[in-house]
Amino acid sequence: MHDDKTDRLEAALAAHVRSRRGPAPPALFTANVLRQVRTAELERTVQTLLLRAFAPFLAVVLAAFVLMVATLHDPAWSDIMFFSKIYSTGQSSLALWFIG
């Protein structure tokens, strides 16, 4: 008896789901989506360009930081190696710049 009632209630809810009609897509739907897609694409391009432009600079900053930490840990090592390290880091950064 109770099962029968649950069946009917469930059937009513199923009929409700089937009767649901969403709104029709508005006339400007395609244009609106395309506009946002173009904006997203433009943002992506700008991000890529910025990343390429700043990658060498970031590499130099990172290398300088690593070098600084290394010399802090072992000051004796820094006297001779410091300038040669900067020189080689500079070279690598320059190479990265060209690749970028």
Place this chain on the structure above:
Amino acid sequence: MDDTGIVERVAKGEINAYSLLIERYQAYIFSIVAKHLPRDMVEETAHECFVKAYEKLSKFKGGSAFRHWLARIALNLCADFWRKRQKNKEDSYDVFCDASQAWVELILDRASCERYEETVRRQEAQQLLDWALRRVSPEDRLVLEMTGLDDTPVEEAAAILGWSVSKVKVRAHRARLKMRQELEKVLAQGERNHAR
């Protein structure tokens, strides 16, 4: 031109070709989203679905039909919506209120076909359905609405969700049992009200 051809054109940078896919599938996506979300959320979610699909287009390998791939994105957005709702605990509707109980009694009353059709479209039906479905997980809710309530073939639901047929059947069965338990609570409450 077939979908894969258009996807290739878009991937090569021809953004305008994407409008062909939007035109082709917007009605389909609107109808899917409308089955799972409140009416006022349909357009926004369909829009988000197409933007997201564009962003992920490079991941579409053509292994499944484009419409199923697109439908999966739409359904994931629907699940996200219900997940957020559950987190916010927007459970203010009381199914044991008089309006809701009156609707249940109307349904259980042996009404004529026309009256039944009219009754199931009422807002109380939507609210009771939402209340019962909120007791299952968002994924189970989608499966249950598709297979248990909307008669989508299990095979199609499996293709859209990217699940195996048996997984769809098991989860739909479990979710249906859970929903029936909740509906029985509503019926029990109605009987208690009558007894008073």
